[in-house]
Amino acid sequence: MxxxxxxxxxxxxxxxxxxxxxxxxxxxxxxxxxxxxxxxxxxxxxxxxxxxxxxxxxxxxxxxxxxxxxxxxxxxxxxxxxxxxxxxxxxxxxxxxxxxxxxxxxxxxxxxxDRPGAVAALICLVAGGIVSYVKARAEGLGMTCNVGIAERTERLILVGTGGLLSGVGVSWGLPAALWLLAVLSVVTIWQRVAHVHRQSVELAQGVDA
Structure with a gap:
């Protein structure tokens, strides 16, 4: 959707x-x-x-x-x-x-x-880089990796929504958005790694056959 x-x-x-x-x-x-x-x-x-x-x-x-x-x-x-x-x-x-x-x-x-919020932002920063790296590395190896619940557009929308909420006085808006995004980013990494693993197994089975 x-x-x-x-x-x-x-x-x-x-x-x-x-x-x-x-x-x-x-x-x-x-x-x-x-x-x-x-x-x-x-x-x-x-x-x-x-x-x-x-x-x-x-x-x-x-x-x-x-x-x-x-x-x-x-x-x-x-x-x-x-x-x-x-x-x-x-x-x-x-x-x-x-x-x-x-x-x-x-x-x-x-x-x-807001140290917890800062930690969430750092997790998002690192995880976002890994999400992009996993895709680039997979494509460099000849596989596809266009999967995941939190791609770049979703990441920017979430942090933007959190920033908007905090900007209008909802102080918990940005930290909440960041922690949600941190979880979704980690899930996305897992989804992409699992997707690449399935492809590598299928390729190995094809070679063995």
Whole structure:
């Protein structure tokens, strides 16, 4: 259900973004430039504002900047497809952005005296990296790994919802969202490892046969 909703939402946003993508390409701006600009925006929102406790301002900046993740993809599609370097750059910038978001949240909660919340943010930071690594490593070995309950979109939605709640005065909103995400991220790691294990067993059985 979550995947269906995500696909439908992405299709609707793409219809809005496509004219902007065409305009940017028309003035000579490349998809890679948009990718880097979006990451810089996330860094400003997360570190410049979120880490200082301006959660709503930081959330708005990060959300707007994160939309470039769809914009650069649309631009690449309109130009004829994503290049190998473009795909590499996009994944690398995503890891930087995720690190900035969860690192900033962990810092803010720590300086605010919410140590349990900071621990949850750190678990999310590490687990999120492992979720992405497991998929990349599996695909590098020729297997698929597009499974899991908490992929990048779900992780950002959860931490964004928590930040919004805390920003409007619901102090437990962000820590609660982080602990939920920490659990879901660990479950996702297990799901992906189990998925790869099943494929490796099937491949081994196929070779033996």
């Amino acid at each position: 979550a995947k269906i909703f995500r696909v439908s939402a992405r299709a609707g946003i793409t219809r809005v973004i496509e004219p902007v993508a065409r305009r940017l390409l028309g003035v000579g701006i490349s998809p890679n430039a948009v990718t880097v600009a979006g990451t810089v925006g996330v860094l400003i929102g997360a570190i410049g504002f979120g880490a200082r406790g301006y959660l709503l301002t930081g959330l708005v900046i990060v959300t707007v900047s994160a939309l470039t993740d769809m914009l650069d993809g649309t631009m690449a599609r309109l130009r004829g497809g994503t290049s190998t370097f473009g795909a590499f750059l996009d994944s690398s910038m995503d890891r930087i952005a995720d690190g900035a978001i969860f690192g900033a949240v962990a810092y803010w909660l720590a300086v605010s005296g």
